[in-house]
Amino acid sequence: MLGGRKLEAALKVQTNAHGVSPAGYVCKVLERDLASAVESQPSRAPFKTGPGMFAKYGQAPSAEEIDANRADMFQNFGDHF
Numbered sequence: 001m002l003g004g005r006k007l008e009a010a011l012k013v014q015t016n017a018h019g020v021s022p023a024g025y026v027c028k029v030l031e032r033d034l035a036s037a038v039e040s041q042p043s044r045a046p047f048k049t050g051p052g053m054f055a056k057y058g059q060a061p062s063a064e065e066i067d068a069n070r071a072d073m074f075q076n077f078g079d080h081f
Helices: 004-018 022-040 063-073
Strands: none
Touching (some): 004 022
16 A cells, blocks of 8 residues: 555646546546446345335225224223223
């Protein structure tokens, strides 16, 4: 690995050669490096969406059905205290 001054000098040479700022050059190097890393990764099957994962259980209950079930479940909730 290069020392601090040598690294700084090499960066100046490259930025001058490419006509960009040090930050611009670093971005170009990272983009090139990361692009090759992304290309080498195998593609994966897409994720199923939430609704797609639960489709086998049928249609979801409506808001009215949920409210009715909740009211039925908790109708005697406070009676035991």
